[in-house]
Amino acid sequence: MDAPDASRDNAQLHVSTLLIATSRALNNALDQLGFGENDDRVIEHEGKLAFIVCSHDADCDDLFALITELSARGESWELQFRIDTGENRAIFQRLSRHDRVEAVDSPLPPEADEETRDLPSHNLDGESGRAGLRRVLKKTDPAEVFVTIGSNPAGRAAATILRRNPRRALALAEGADESSLRAAIRELLPTVMFAVTMKPSG
Numbered sequence: 001m002d003a004p005d006a007s008r009d010n011a012q013l014h015v016s017t018l019l020i021a022t023s024r025a026l027n028n029a030l031d032q033l034g035f036g037e038n039d040d041r042v043i044e045h046e047g048k049l050a051f052i053v054c055s056h057d058a059d060c061d062d063l064f065a066l067i068t069e070l071s072a073r074g075e076s077w078e079l080q081f082r083i084d085t086g087e088n089r090a091i092f093q094r095l096s097r098h099d100r101v102e103a104v105d106s107p108l109p110p111e112a113d114e115e116t117r118d119l120p121s122h123n124l125d126g127e128s129g130r131a132g133l134r135r136v137l138k139k140t141d142p143a144e145v146f147v148t149i150g151s152n153p154a155g156r157a158a159a160t161i162l163r164r165n166p167r168r169a170l171a172l173a174e175g176a177d178e179s180s181l182r183a184a185i186r187e188l189l190p191t192v193m194f195a196v197t198m199k200p201s202g
Contacts, residue, residue, distance in 0.1 A: 014084040014151040016196055018043075018050040019063055025075040026051065029066050040182040044146065044193040050080075052149075052196060056157060056177035080198045087153045092200050106200030108150075121158070121172040124184040129173070134188055136171045137161065142189040145170065149178055149196050157181040161189075 021029070026049040030042065041052050041062070053063045070077045081093040085105070093103040122136075123129035145163050152158040157178045161171045175181035182194060 012055070014155060015055045016082045016084075016150070016198070017053050017060070017063065018045060018080045018196065018198055019052075019066055019070075019077060020045055020048055020050045020080060021070055021075055021077040023049045025070060025073070025077070026066070029069040029073065029075070032069055033065055035062075038186070038190075040179070040186055040194065043149075044195055045198070052178070052194075054178050057179065082196070082198050084151055090200075092198060104200045108197060119169060119172045121152075121174050124173050124175045124181055130184060130187075133171055133173055133185075137188050140170065140189065142192040145189065145192060147182075147185055147189075147192055147194050149182065149194055159185060161185070 019026075026042070030039070030051075035042075043050050043052050051063060051066055053060050067077065076097055078094065078096040081091075081095075083091040083093070085091055088108045089106070090108055091103060091105050093101070095101055120132075122133040124133065140161075144165075145161055148160045148162065150158050152174060157175050157180075159173045159175075159181055160169055161173070162169050173181065173185065175184060185192065185194075
């Protein structure tokens with residue numbers, strides 16, 4: 001029998017957490033707490049708004065402040081977690097009021113079509129990567145695209161910029177963490193909405 005892999009036992013996994021509420025409820029809570037109008041942690045999620053934090057962030061203080069505010073207002077909210085356990089695989093967990101806790105270990109759904117394999121990834125930690133992505137997105141209308149955020153096998157934050165209709169991957173980008181990656185993309189596409197895959201495939 002093979003010996004257990006000690007490195008896997010103590011592996012630090014990348015975790016994304018979404019706080020989901022109606023657009024009205026989350027916007028009211030954000031306004032009440034003085035969040036910036038264009039805070040890039042506010043993303044689109046299945047017709048609602050969500051606030052995202054992940055294991056690249058230093059802490060979750062803002063997440064807990066929003067939960068407290070929503071609860072004080074009597075609003076409904078939900079937490080969804082995505083724990084990346086390996087390349088193209090994750091545990092999806094859901095915690096919602098008036099419902100049971102759910103968790104699923106599943107392959108990740110395909111991010112986009114086959115074209116992503118042939119797209120170079122722009123490293124937005126450096127100016128050359130930002131310049132390369134700027135060239136690709138030069139004539140892109142932010143209203144026509146959205147950006148999915150996740151992590152790559154090396155544990156770095158990764159983004160796919162996709163056209164909405166017809167759905168097609170336009171570019172890939174990566175950075176040291178989600179916050180700096182979102183900020184760099186927002187410099188090029190100021191009003192673009194971010195999304196994150198929080199559902200198992202199938």
